[in-house]
Amino acid sequence: MTWEVLSMIGTIAFAVSGAIIAMEEEYDIFGVYILGIVTAFGGGAIRNLLIGVPVSALWEQGLFFQIALLSITAVFLFPSNLLKHWQRWGNLFDAFGLSAFAIQGAIYVSNMNHPLSAVIVAAVLTGIGGGIIRDLLAGRKPIVLRSEIYAVWAILAGILIGLKIASNSWELYILFGLVTIMRVLSYTYNWKLPIRRLGAN
Template identity: 55%
Template sequence: MTWDIFSIIGTAAFAISGALVAMDEKYDVFGVYILGFVTAFGGGAIRNLLIGLPVSYLWSQTTLFYISLISITIILIFPKLMTYSWKKAGLYADAIGLAAFAIQGALHAASLDHSLLAIMVAAFLTGSGGGILRDVLAGRKPYVFKAEIYGTWAALAGLFIGLGASDHPILLYVLFAAIIFLRIFSFHQKWQLPVPKMHYQ
């Protein structure tokens, strides 16, 4: 049940995030739907490839496809329902998607009895993969490859689940809220990871 809840939340949030980016980039209606779907399902497709699940597994998620379709359509029809600011709306939707999908991906890997490292990688890819594909298709630098802290929070979710957080459902919701808070807080505080520099002679 917990897994299904995180899948639904993550799918809706990332579909909205992709749609907002597409609208901000002045994409047409078809482009908005495509970017929304890619953002919602891209991370799961990458994860499935790496942990041994067939990519075709995605096509069996009919309910999630409908959820993403409805979410994108609502944003297209009522864009002001989201917020007064595209950037702020995108940040919140992306943070929710990151937290939900990171936890969902980690739970998926943990259910297959993978190692702690594999669970962390699954969390990272599921939480960040869709956003990476979204940003690349939108011609933007992906969050996860910049100094801004992003994928680290997804890996952190995987670490906690790999250490046993999934044994207590309430902890998953606390972790979900914590990842959202850390993502948004670190963005506003401009926290950064070290950026290596090339030295030329």
């Protein structure tokens, strides 16, 4: 049940995030749906490729595709005058998606009895993969690679789940809240990892 709840939260959050960015870039309705779907399912597809699960397994998630499509439709039909104010919530939805999918990916691989390293990689790829694909398709530099601390929180989720520190439902929900809060704090206060610049400034 926890896995399904996190999957639902992540699907809605990343589908909305992708749709908002598509509309910011003035994509047409087809582009909005494509970017929303890719953001919601891209990370899981990459993870499945690396752990040997057929990508076709994604097509078995009919309910989540329906949830994603409904979420994108709701955003697309949202009144424009209100959506302008709502866009500031895009980062919050991105934080929800990162947290939910990082934990979901870690649980998925941990249940397959893979080693800690694989659990961490799965957490990172599932948590950030869709966002990277979204940003690339939107013609933006991926936020995870250049901006506030982002992937570190997915790594944290992977470590805690891989070491069985967070295993039962209430521990996983607490971890979801922790990762979300840390992601929100990192973009609110502009926390960054060290940067090495080459060349003259």
